[in-house]
Each structure stands twice: as C-alpha cells, then as structure tokens.
Amino acid sequence: MNKKRITKILVNADNQELAALSANIQKTHQPIIVKEPEKTLVMIKLREPVKQSLFYIGEAIVNEAVVEIAGTQGIGVLMCSGKESDATKALDIAIIDAALNKGIFTEMDTLLEFERQQEEQVMRENALHLRTMVSFESMDQVAPGDLNALKGDAK
Numbered sequence: 001m002n003k004k005r006i007t008k009i010l011v012n013a014d015n016q017e018l019a020a021l022s023a024n025i026q027k028t029h030q031p032i033i034v035k036e037p038e039k040t041l042v043m044i045k046l047r048e049p050v051k052q053s054l055f056y057i058g059e060a061i062v063n064e065a066v067v068e069i070a071g072t073q074g075i076g077v078l079m080c081s082g083k084e085s086d087a088t089k090a091l092d093i094a095i096i097d098a099a100l101n102k103g104i105f106t107e108m109d110t111l112l113e114f115e116r117q118q119e120e121q122v123m124r125e126n127a128l129h130l131r132t133m134v135s136f137e138s139m140d141q142v143a144p145g146d147l148n149a150l151k152g153d154a155k
Contacts, residue, residue, distance in 0.1 A: 001108065004140065010093045011078060016083050017114060021107060022092040023098045025069075034073065035066035037087035037094075040082060063090040067098050071143045074098025 010018065025031070041059045049056060061080040065087070066073060076093030079084050099105040 001109070005115075006111065007093075008069070009111050009118065010076075011098060012118050013114045015089050016090075016117045017110075018089060018092040018096070021110065024107065025095055029069050029099070029104065031067040031069050031074075031095050031098060033065070033091070034068050035064065037063050037065040037076070037090045040064050044078075063087050065090040065094040067094040069095075069102050070097040070102070072098055072102040074101055115117070 007023070029127050039061055040063075042062050043053055044058050044060055058087045062128065063076075063078045063086045064079055065076045067076075068074070074091040074094045074097030076095075076097060078086055078090045078093060
C-alpha cells in the first residue's frame with residue numbers, strides 16, 4: 001500500500017480507532033516526541049491546467065507533529081477542523097507513520113478495514129445527494145426559443 005493511500009485512510013479515520021492503533025505501538029516501542037503537536041500554516045500548491053505551472057493559492061492551518069521510533073521519524077499533518085482533538089490525532093498519525101517507516105507496523109488489515117468503512121460512508125452520502133439531484137432531460141426535447149411547444153405542454 002502506498003504512502004498517499006495510507007495517509008488518506010489515517011486522516012479520515014475515527015480518533016478513537018487511531019488512538020487504539022497508536023496505543024498498540026506504544027506498548028512495544030517508545031516513541032520520542034521530536035515536535036509536539038502544534039498549529040502551523042502551510043501553503044496550498046495548485047497546478048495551473050493550461051501551462052502546467054505551479055502556484056500557491058493560499059494558506060491553511062494544520063496541526064503537525066513529529067515523532068521518532070528507534071531512529072526513524074514519522075510525521076502527522078492534519079488540517080485543523082477547530083476541534084481540540086486535532087492535536088492528539090496528529091500525534092497518533094505521526095506514531096503510526098513512524099512505525100510504518102520503521103517496518104514494525106503489523107496492523108495493515110485494520111487499515112484496510114478502515115478504508116472499506118470510509119468508502120461505504122462515502123457511498124451512503126453520495127446516495128443521499130443523488131436523491132436531491134434534478135433531472136433536466138425533459139428540457140432537452142424542446143428546441144431553444146420554441147415557446148409554442150412549452151405553451152402546449154402547460155395545457
């Protein structure tokens with residue numbers, strides 16, 4: 001599993017689930033906090049679609065934490081949602097990231113289960129949005145400017 005996919009799973013995971021994974025790692029290894037979780041600003045980089053040039057659209061507030069397990073660092077970066085638990089979640093992500101980088105993380109099945117649950121949640125939310133979607137197919141049958149056809153439908 002690649003780093004981008006793992007990061008997406010961790011960021012979207014429930015705080016208690018991450019805390020449990022982090023606690024399991026801390027039972028057998030002693031993470032050293034290199035950088036306490038704190039709020040910081042990061043630049044948001046985008047790629048302009050025509051010339052493919054990079055530019056910065058603005059800044060975002062994130063919580064960032066860095067830990068080390070047996071000489072291997074892990075980083076947790078999480079966009080702030082305004083909750084006080086953001087700092088704890090960033091620290092838990094950093095601990096899990098350090099364990100992954102060190103090769104001592106043994107709960108990949110748990111991450112796959114988190115991913116499955118997250119995908120199901122997205123599908124449920126999309127289904128709710130689809131119910132409110134408006135269909136404009138009936139308007140396609142009327143030629144633009146053909147008001148007589150619309151008047152005939154109203155009768």
